[in-house]
Amino acid sequence: MPRSIWKGAISFGLISIPIKVYGATEQKDISFRQVHPADGGRIKYKRVCEVCGEEIPYAEIAKGYETPDGRMAVLQKEDFDDLPLRTTKAVDVVQFVDAEEVDPTYINSTYFLEADGPGAKPYVLLRDALVRSGRVAIVKVALRSRETLAMIRAKDDLLLMHTILWPDELRDGEFASPAEDVTVSDAEVTMAGSFIDALSGPFEPEQFHDAYREALETLVEAKLSGQAVASVEEDTGEQADVVDLVAALRASVEAAKRRRAESAGEAAAEPEPAPAKRTTTRRSTTKKTDAGPTDGAAAEEKPAKKTAAKKTAAKKTTARRTPARKAS
The missing domain is CATH 2.40.290.10 (Ku70; Chain: A; Domain 2)
Known part of the structure; x- marks a missing residue:
């Protein structure tokens, strides 16, 4: 507690x-210490009085207020505790x-x-x-x-x-406001509203995380273990000036909808690879042999085709002979 x-x-x-x-x-x-790169030694600062040159312990340091004419008013902890304030x-x-x-x-x-x-x-x-x-x-x-x-x-x-x-x-932020002659159209505001709607939802802070802190932790662990740090490819392409705000916002809305669908699990599941199904079918219909699974399957396929062809030919021959007997 x-x-x-x-x-x-x-x-x-x-x-x-x-x-x-x-x-x-x-x-x-993540907090860092100031160190000497050559040997990793920590950089320490001493609290030294500029008058007597002595190092002063933190517990003995008081607060001082210096007036514009150079006078110094020294205040102790008791002075703050006894202020005439409710x-x-x-x-x-x-x-x-x-x-x-x-x-x-x-x-x-x-x-x-x-x-x-x-x-x-x-x-x-x-x-x-x-x-x-x-x-x-x-x-x-x-x-x-x-x-x-x-x-x-x-x-x-x-x-x-x-x-x-x-x-x-609070500072005056008037300097940061856009120029008064900048205007936007109703269509641009409407499309901006569509983008806001696409990303609207309840505020759930637990779904966010500090990616920068996680990257720093990974960097520190890599440094400690002597491993190389995986680099991230940067987009070196220059960003073009946005001329058509409506088109840019429309693309942003579509991208936001796709991201939402993926995060919510609404994206369609990928189908199973077709080769796996063919292999399963062959194994269930092919007799076991001493050959390997690939060679045996290939060896069994050719005789099976020839046998099937002979049976088909025999059936055709029987079918042709049977009508001849009935006619006689």
């Missing part, structure tokens, strides 16, 4: 809900809003909230009230030495808290 990173209470009107906060996410990326130990609910009103761009990190001690009943009360109202709670909380906005919402049996960036922490 992970360790809680914060302990306090949700201030829900006159109701106080003791909680513990846990990180809800973790990075699964949010250092309390999550203050300041508003309830519809979840759709919170732009996902503002969401920063996600945390699990666990009821602590006698907080189980008010915890369930807030959770069920949020579900019934269809709203989320906007709160203020101080986490990791800074106050932040956050959103509390109900998910299954839990309360989740998503920290929210302050408005001035």
Whole structure:
């Protein structure tokens, strides 16, 4: 079980809900160390004071704020703990809003909230009230030495808290918007909608995987075992400029439908090879001989044809003689 990173209470009107906060996410990326390529030795960094030249242990390092005129304010852990803020130990609910009103761009990190001690009943009360109202709670909380906005919402049996960036922490993206004179036709938008429909479906995150991380793991294993790494052929052809968007989207729709059919198992099964069927038939009708399976089958086929020809000729001769007897 992970360790809680914060302990306090949700201030829900006159109701106080003791909680513990846990990180809800973790990075699964592959971490690397800086090493010397010649011998694989790790590169280490020392924390050295520029004034006295001594190496300072991490536990003894404080935080300092330097003013524009060069003055330094040194802050210890106790200074942060004693800040005159309610949010250092309390999550203050300041508003309830519809979840759709919170732009996902503002969401920063996600945390699990666990009821602590006698907080189980008010915890369930807030959770069920949020579900019934269809709203989320906007709160203020101080986490990791800074106050932040956050959103509390109900998910299954839990309360989740998503920290929210302050408005001035979002950059202005106006520079990235297309030029105002760029337009698209109704036919292009309709075909783009068809492509969206072809790839629409329920969001199932478990069906996706991190191909880049898997490739790195394969590379590391190959390096450790001294094996060569299989290279992937790159498409060196230059991509042509898209002139007819409708034609390009129509081809994209067809390709998406094919991929969906293959992934869903709707593609037709391949037929069994014909030679296997002929071999089975011959083995079932050919008598066993001491010859090998291929030579014996060939040896038996020729006499069989001759015998069949003789029997056919005999039948024809009998058929010709029989009418002659009846006529006499």
